[in-house]
Amino acid sequence: MLKRQNPNRNNEKVNLFKGVDKMILDCAVIGGGPAGLNAALVLGRSRRKTILFDDNKPRNAVTSESHGFITRDGIHPQEFKRVAQEELSRYPDVRIEKQRVYRINKENTFFQVETENGEVYSAKKIILATGFKEVLPDIPRVEEFYGKSLFSCPFCDGWELRDRPLAVIANDQKAFHMAKLVSNWTNDLIIFTNGNKILSLEEQELLKRYGISINEKKIATFIGENRMLKKIQLEDGTKVLREGGFISVEWKQAASFDSTLKYTLNEHGGIETDSWQRTNTEGVFACGDTRISGPSQLIIGTAEGSMAAISVITALTEEKFNQDKQPLKRRIYMHHPHGKNSKEKVSYLESPERRKEFSPEQLLNMIPLKETDSILDFGAGTGYFSIPVAKRTTGKVYALDIDAAMLAIIKEKSLKEQLSNIVPVQGSMEELPSPEGTIDMIIASLILHEIQPLGPLLQQMRNVLKKEGHLICLELEPKGSSDKGPRITLEGMEREMKEAGFQVTEKYFPSESLYMLVAQRRD
Numbered sequence: 352m353l354k355r356q357n358p359n360r361n362n363e364k365v366n367l368f369k370g371v372d373k374m375i376l377d378c379a380v381i382g383g384g385p386a387g388l389n390a391a392l393v394l395g396r397s398r399r400k401t402i403l404f405d406d407n408k409p410r411n412a413v414t415s416e417s418h419g420f421i422t423r424d425g426i427h428p429q430e431f432k433r434v435a436q437e438e439l440s441r442y443p444d445v446r447i448e449k450q451r452v453y454r455i456n457k458e459n460t461f462f463q464v465e466t467e468n469g470e471v472y473s474a475k476k477i478i479l480a481t482g483f484k485e486v487l488p489d490i491p492r493v494e495e496f497y498g499k500s501l502f503s504c505p506f507c508d509g510w511e512l513r514d515r516p517l518a519v520i521a522n523d524q525k526a527f528h529m530a531k532l533v534s535n536w537t538n539d540l541i542i543f544t545n546g547n548k549i550l551s552l553e554e555q556e557l558l559k560r561y562g563i564s565i566n567e568k569k570i571a572t573f574i575g576e577n578r579m580l581k582k583i584q585l586e587d588g589t590k591v592l593r594e595g596g597f598i599s600v601e602w603k604q605a606a607s608f609d610s611t612l613k614y615t616l617n618e619h620g621g622i623e624t625d626s627w628q629r630t631n632t633e634g635v636f637a638c639g640d641t642r643i644s645g646p647s648q649l650i651i652g653t654a655e656g657s658m659a660a661i662s663v664i665t666a667l668t669e670e671k672f673n674q675d676k677q678p679l680k681r682r683i684y685m686h687h688p689h690g691k692n693s694k695e696k697v698s699y700l701e702s703p704e705r706r707k708e709f710s711p712e713q714l715l716n717m718i719p720l721k722e723t724d725s726i727l728d729f730g731a732g733t734g735y736f737s738i739p740v741a742k743r744t745t746g747k748v749y750a751l752d753i754d755a756a757m758l759a760i761i762k763e764k765s766l767k768e769q770l771s772n773i774v775p776v777q778g779s780m781e782e783l784p785s786p787e788g789t790i791d792m793i794i795a796s797l798i799l800h801e802i803q804p805l806g807p808l809l810q811q812m813r814n815v816l817k818k819e820g821h822l823i824c825l826e827l828e829p830k831g832s833s834d835k836g837p838r839i840t841l842e843g844m845e846r847e848m849k850e851a852g853f854q855v856t857e858k859y860f861p862s863e864s865l866y867m868l869v870a871q872r873r874d
Contacts, residue, residue: 375713375861376400378663379464379474381452381606384409385649386639387480388435389656390663395442397664402472403439404464406451408605409482414498418507420650431649454609459710462634471716473861475634476663479614479622480656481606482640483647488520488545488598491572499578500595505529506646508597509536516540518583518596520570522547525599527554530563533597538562541591543583545570566591602643619643628659636662711739717859718823718869720744724791727751727783727815730798734761734773741770746791749783751776780811787814796825800839809851813872822853822870841866 378394380387383405394401409428416425423431439445454465455477464472485503487493493501501520502508516539519530526549530542542558544550546569550558555565566585574582574590582590602619614630614637615623621643628636638655640647715736720726724744728737731750738761741748750761750773758775765773776782793812802808812822829838839847845855848870857869 375461376402376472376474377667378402378476378478378660379404379462379472380478380480381455381464381608382480382482382639382641383407383432383447383449384480384482384639384652385431385435386482386641386652386656386659387478388432388439389653390478390480390638390660391439391445391447391656392435392442393657393660394663395439395445397660398444399664399667401445402464402474403445403447404452404466405447405449407449416511417649418510419648420653423649452606452608456611457632457634458713460634461710461713463713463716473713473716475667477612477635478628478656478659478663479606479630479635479637479641480639480652480659481604483602483621483643484605486601486603488522488600490520490545490570493573493598496573496575496578496580497598500575500580501573502595502597503600504647505532505536505597507648509533512536512595514538515594516592518543518591518593519599520545520596521549521599523549523599526550527558529597529599530558534561534563540564541566541593543568543570546586602640604641604643606641617642617644626658627662628655629662634666711736714825714859714861714867715739715743717857717861717867718792719821720792725749725785725789727785727790727793727812729780729793729795729812731761731775732757734764736794736796737761737773738764738768738770740794741765741773742768745772747785748773749776749785749790750774751778751780751783753778780808780815783815785815788817790815790820791817792821792823794823794825796823797827799824799844800826805839805847806851809847809853813852816872818872818874820872822848822868822872824848824868824870826866826868827864828866841868844868 377399378401380390380401380403383403387403391401391403414428417428417431418424436447439447448466451467452464453467456463462474462477464474487497513536515537517533517537518541519526519533520543521529522545526542526544530540534540541564544567546567548567550565558565568585568587571584571586573580574584580593580595583593584590604620612632612635614632614635617623622630622637622641624630624637624642628638630637636659638659639652645651720743722744723746725746726740726744726748728740728748728750731737731752734750737748737750750758752758755777758777761773761775776784793816799805816822824844826839826844829840845868848855848868852873853870854873855868855870859867861867
């Protein structure tokens with residue numbers, strides 16, 4: 352079972368963001384570094400419901416200063432992060448969750464993001480800003496000096512090491528390129544290949560012509576104090592004076608979550624995107640170091656985060672306007688098929704558009720369903736909820752509907768799915784073969800607004816439920832004169848439930864017009 356999230360544990364600074372775990376968010380940003388933070392900022396300023404996941408394991412934890420960002424040159428990475436999070440707190444549509452993402456899956460048009468605590472969030476878009484991990488060469492004491500006097504990016508830290516005797520430590524083809532770059536900051540430079548012959552004769556001659564020495568002996572260790580390098584000791588005992596340097600590191604994706612996202616990786620292991628930060632998986636964007644496509648700089652990461660957010664906002668806006676071109680098709684699940692024959696009803700209830708906009712699997716993830724619960728699916732139709740819920744419980748699932756043709760379809764589906772726990776029941780609540788006080792949960796999807804008066808039915812539902820059993824109600828908010836058929840507001844439904852002996856414990860908003868109430872029987 353997935354752990355339920357306490358809806359009141361939000362940071363009070365963003366109290367307008369209540370219910371974030373109960374709605375389909377516009378975007379989930381995975382990663383709380385510069386790229387992810389800036390993406391969240393742009394999304395928040397565009398009034399997009401956004402959640403930012405930060406496991407607080409930054410790659411630059413050993414770094415004391417960040418450079419190359421105008422107005423922020425020399426800032427400590429943790430101070431940068433503190434200021435960024437403080438700025439995000441101004442925007443009520445952004446929330447930061449300080450926990451690790453465990454799994455990301457795509458269900459229909461939405462993404463399910465599960466955290467290590469078992470909490471599940473739904474989002475329309477995903478921005479991956481998880482960064483990369485640096486794999487340092489296997490040399491004793493290298494980690495001690497890394498981030499203080501040994502670095503990987505000369506553009507980030509070259510100025511602080513200017514005019515010193517420096518080293519470039521690389522055992523691959525990047526040595527030649529890095530040595531040329533580092534020569535911008537010093538005239539006293541040695542390449543250490545750590546026992547590997549990686550430079551061609553032509554490359555060696557060119558480097559020597561510019562005063563760059565080459566040492567192909569294996570490194571034994573680094574020598575220095577307080578993380579400041581003084582010498583490099585070779586395996587033959589030779590000690591070479593060096594007061595800093597740059598290391599060619601291996602890069603690996605930092606993300607450790609399970610995922611069904613099939614994005615493409617580039618030759619360096621980074622997530623491949625186009626210029627708009629879009630991956631080849633629709634709805635998934637990537638930015639910052641997770642792309643592993645160039646210099647790892649603060650300003651580049653934040654710029655890519657901004658671009659990813661702009662791409663997300665553009666995509667969401669286009670989708671909205673494209674859907675509104677066909678409003679009846681987009682809202683096909685919103686209107687009860689009055690007067691339709693059975694064939695038309697089935698076509699309506701089983702339409703791909705309905706399932707795309709209104710996923711039962713997604714909504715079932717949000718409710719307190721236990722593996723042994725007995726369920727009543729009130730107004731079951733073709734088994735839209737009966738079938739998926741029967742796969743999640745060993746208890747009986749009573750599929751109640753007045754239409755025999757609908758129940759015949761449920762029987763056919765249950766045989767095909769080899770589900771033996773579904774009990775089709777034709778008629779009303781009086782025909783239910785289960786005694787009072789024996790049902791754990793009732794699901795009533797887009798049906799209660801049809802019942803007038805509603806109070807007596809809710810009383811019947813309360814009586815059939817076990818003590819503290821749950822009633823799950825899904826309805827559509829009235830949208831004015833354009834709505835066809837009866838509707839009931841969330842406030843009206845909550846009032847009816849309270850009068851019938853229920854207490855609403857959870858309020859979900861899967862879409863702009865759809866609400867879901869989780870109510871519990873009270874004695």
